[in-house]
Amino acid sequence: MDREPAGLDPTTSHVTTAVMIYNNIYDTLLAFDTNMDIQPRLAESYERLDDVTYKFNLRKGVKFHNGEELKSSDVLFTFKRLYDIPAAQGQVSMIDPNGFECPDDYTFILRTKEPWSALPAQVCSSYMNILNEKAVTEAGEDYNRNPVGTGPFKFVSWTPGDSIVVERFDDYWGEKALLSKINFRIITENTSRVIDLESGGLDIALAVGVNDIKRLQNNPELELIQFTHTGIRYGAFNCSKEIFADKRVRQALNYATDVETIFNVLYEYGLGAMRANTPVIPLLSGRNTDLPQYEYNPEKAKALLAEAGYPDGFSVVYNYLANTTNTRLGEMLQAQWAEVGVELIMSPLESATLTAALNAGEHDFCTANSTYALGDTIEGLYSFFHSSMHGTSRCRAFLSNPEIDALLDEARVEQDEARREQLAYKIQELIHDEAPWIYIGYEYYNIGLKSDIKGFEPAPNSAHDFSRVYIEQ
Incomplete structure (x- = not known):
């Protein structure tokens, strides 16, 4: 593995290496296969009873690693626990916290706040690996490094x-x-x-x-x-910081970044990735391929910085996990941004410290490789850019745009796929203008x-x- 995870509690740990390991320790009710199609897992079947109600029929005789039998009460415990952990609350924002039922030990019912077609995909999320209530309670704070699941x-x-x-x-x-x-x-x-x-x-x-x-x-x-891969590598400006609150500053640093050179150096002219122009990955529908990439234009960057009140530039701290890719990326950004008067201070952090700092919004600028774990365009955009997701493990830009929030809210409950795709296009246009990210590449x-x-x-x-x-x- 290239990175030590902070822990193996699926409610709190979501770096790729953690998911790789605990996907084999735990099971979800439903799961994606290698084609990203949904298959039964701990739920041998499920049905949609009405627009907002889902019933899951659990397998009988399933054992946790501590010998306990899987019961609907464990599923209920898992879902309710998500509401108690700030970094996970966005995963259940569409699920009614008062809409759970356990009619018997092998039946679990949940209700969404509004009609939500992405619910089955959400149940496949790594956040929703089913926990054993007894194991979590007994381990307490040590559970993150003593996981107990039902997996192989x-x-x-x-x-x-x-x-x-x-x-x-x-x-x-x-x-x-x-x-x-x-x-x-x-x-x-x-x-x-x-x-x-x-x-x-x-x-x-x-x-x-x-x-x-x-x-x-x-x-x-x-x-x-x-x-x-379902991932995209990008640089994220923390829009909640005063220095990046003005989109002209974010646009300026997009223009100050020679992404083509960075891409060619990092990925050997496309051997390891595709160029990116939107946060939506090529595997998914609703990707707006018409959006232009920010061209490398240092003079335009200087003009925007002056217009935003920074004619002499400023200093910004780059927090990152120290590895070859991130270090080389930082060094190239450092040289390019210096041309427009912006000093990039490189600050490598250990994995757990970095994750905590990013979740808390303490960073100025970071780079990340984030995935569309649910295989859904709107859910991915929501997790990256909706203001309710601030402080969660997938939201690194801390963007606050009421129009984007409203369109994402509308798209999440929209049942018509054509309309949903139109909304996705519009959302990407607004994100492009806001410039919270620098797109590096869709990585293989x-x-x-x-x-x-x-x-x-x-x-x-x-x-x-x-x-x-x-x-x-």
């Missing part, structure tokens, strides 16, 4: 800075995992992961860096899997495997299922 693997150990170990859960309700144990090693430097893969220290190298792609392709004993995800590793099917949202992976003898 159970948690064994966590050695900080080194590894996280899981092993096969023999009482799993579905097909038993083929591997007896998985050791998720934490190796933050890209090339070091590839070297370990080549030497046999790793069987699978997650998040292979662009600079190492050709190296893997030229090694007959290794396999490279490259696939279109690269995974290296030894040639004897079989059964691995990558998930576009990075929630990879390792239960079907095996080593060919």
